[in-house]
Amino acid sequence: xxxxxxxxxxxxxxxxxxxxxxxxxxxxxxxxxxxxxxxxxxxxxxxxxxxxxxxxxxxxxxxxxxxxxxxxxxxxxxxxxxxxxxxxxxxxxxxxxxxxxxxxxxxxxxxxxxxxxxxxxxxxxxxxxxxxxxxxxxxxxxxxxxxxxxxxxxxxxxxxxxxxxxxxxxxxxxxxxxxxxxxxxxxxxxxxxxxxxxxxxxxxxxxxxxxxxxxxxxxxxxxxxxxxxxxxxxxxxxxxxxxxxxxxxxxxxxxxxxxxxxxxxxxxxxxxxxxxxxxxxxxxxxxxxxxxxxxxxxxxxxxxxxxxxxxxxxxxxxxxxxxxxxxxxxxxxxxxxxxxxxxxxxxxxxxxxxxxxxxxxxxxxxxxxxxxxxxxxxxxxxxxxxxxxxxxxxxxxxxxxxxxxxxxxxxxxxxxxxxxxxxxxxxxxxxxxxxxxxxxxxxxxxxxxxxxxxxxxxxxxxxxxxxxxxxxxxxxxxxxxxxxxxxxxxxxxxxxxxxxxxxxxxxxxxxxxxxxxxxxxxxxxxxxxxxxxxxxxxxxxxxxxxxxxxxxxxxxxxxxxxxxxxx
Numbered sequence: 303x304x305x306x307x308x309x310x311x312x313x314x315x316x317x318x319x320x321x322x323x324x325x326x327x328x329x330x331x332x333x334x335x336x337x338x339x340x341x342x343x344x345x346x347x348x349x350x351x352x353x354x355x356x357x358x359x360x361x362x363x364x365x366x367x368x369x370x371x372x373x374x375x376x377x378x379x380x381x382x383x384x385x386x387x388x389x390x391x392x393x394x395x396x397x398x399x400x401x402x403x404x405x406x407x408x409x410x411x412x413x414x415x416x417x418x419x420x421x422x423x424x425x426x427x428x429x430x431x432x433x434x435x436x437x438x439x440x441x442x443x444x445x446x447x448x449x450x451x452x453x454x455x456x457x458x459x460x461x462x463x464x465x466x467x468x469x470x471x472x473x474x475x476x477x478x479x480x481x482x483x484x485x486x487x488x489x490x491x492x493x494x495x496x497x498x499x500x501x502x503x504x505x506x507x508x509x510x511x512x513x514x515x516x517x518x519x520x521x522x523x524x525x526x527x528x529x530x531x532x533x534x535x536x537x538x539x540x541x542x543x544x545x546x547x548x549x550x551x552x553x554x555x556x557x558x559x560x561x562x563x564x565x566x567x568x569x570x571x572x573x574x575x576x577x578x579x580x581x582x583x584x585x586x587x588x589x590x591x592x593x594x595x596x597x598x599x600x601x602x603x604x605x606x607x608x609x610x611x612x613x614x615x616x617x618x619x620x621x622x623x624x625x626x627x628x629x630x631x632x633x634x635x636x637x638x639x640x641x642x643x644x645x646x647x648x649x650x651x652x653x654x655x656x657x658x659x660x661x662x663x664x665x666x667x668x669x670x671x672x673x674x675x676x677x678x679x680x681x682x683x684x685x686x687x688x689x690x691x692x693x694x695x696x697x698x699x700x701x702x703x704x705x706x707x708x709x710x711x712x713x714x715x716x717x718x719x720x721x722x723x724x725x726x727x728x729x730x731x732x733x734x735x736x737x738x739x740x741x742x743x744x745x746x747x748x749x750x751x752x753x754x755x756x757x758x759x760x761x762x763x764x765x766x767x768x769x770x771x772x773x774x775x776x777x778x779x780x781x782x783x784x785x786x787x788x789x790x791x792x793x794x795x796x797x798x799x800x801x802x803x804x805x806x807x808x809x810x811x812x813x814x815x816x817x818x819x820x821x822x823x824x825x826x827x828x829x830x831x832x833x834x835x836x837x838x839x840x841x842x843x844x845x846x847x848x849x850x851x852x853x854x855x856x857x858x859x860x861x862x863x864x865x866x867x868x869x
Contacts, residue, residue, distance in 0.1 A: 634778025
């Protein structure tokens, strides 16, 4: 770099100070960006030492970007005579804006176990702080416009849940870069993700296939596209086609990314197709792919161990997997129909509804047709089943719950099941799981679903997972009143949950989000903080922590609006 930038040793450059300042600015931007990339690469190593070194690189990167931003972007906006401002090209200004925005975003992705390192350096990892700079970068132009679009679409899709805005950005970006082949492939790939999380699986497959076709010279990228196409087929229950995509991905893709979860998905698909021996081999291979601190890898490893221990998928696992898939693609009505089937296979003795379970399709997927009508009113069913949950749990453990009875001064710590987690969500004496008598009837409750699935008493993992899926589905069809009872029943019986404990903090977040929608901000904040501070090391912790941070940010905004109204 010194040969390229002799810093005053050249008389020719000295005679053209604007040119010299421009080169120096470009060098400073490049150096700051290289430190950011070095930090990200160090974080990917996943070791404690690499996180410490990466944090120091982040600090160096931030100092450089902050100085550049204050001198050259803010200074030029204010019209001040800052050194080098007049020589700063729009491309370099766009690079600086991208660096500031990208820095805020990438810092927020540091795993929870190592976040203290970043926070000790003075960074909060606020994702929302990155958006203004990234949007300015797009307006400024330059080399980073493409990357700024990608980050904004990624954020809006997976972190801020602003998927309509993400779709508009996607369309704007693809139109802007449609003449650039490799750019087109990356945008189509991200667009496939966007379509999938919005429930448009046909569009998602179409976009992933476009990305695959546009990247014929980059085989690893094509394999990633194959995996995503397979995932789409997996979600709709087309397990044969999913297997056809998963197998070449696992055989050829050399990076450790996605391997563990793909092997787990392959095992599930093969089992549902009746290919038990191949499924066991796939599940056995999961352990060799697992990376530390990667949420999906850890979940895949745990589920694969259970599969091998139990000798295959239980009937409940087979019935609940399509429910999870329907929830993931936002087909909540379909999930409610499938839950009617899954309820028959819950091992807690919940009993069956009027009607028989539906047969499997040729691909191994449960058929998605509606169950017979004529079920008992959901409120009465929920009240009976959830009261049985409370009675059975309290009888087995000889304990009491704060929310069911007043505590006397002689109550010992082991007598209190729920108080240590939250005491303010309801007053003493309120009954968890009861649906108030004054609630509206649910006959004709959801258009397109003939009848509500029944509830079950929570006495083990299967019954807890069933109720969790029911709660998620009810939220999806905007029945927060019923979903809240399901979530609370899970929290009341959390000691019965052994393997799938992640649903407990997830249920707390569900409770918090419902209270937020009900405008009970104090209860919402309490539930969210319980989920954040009381639990760790559970499955899918990183996505939930990001969801909590987003929800807390919305709460702060709501409180600010309340304060302004009061004034």
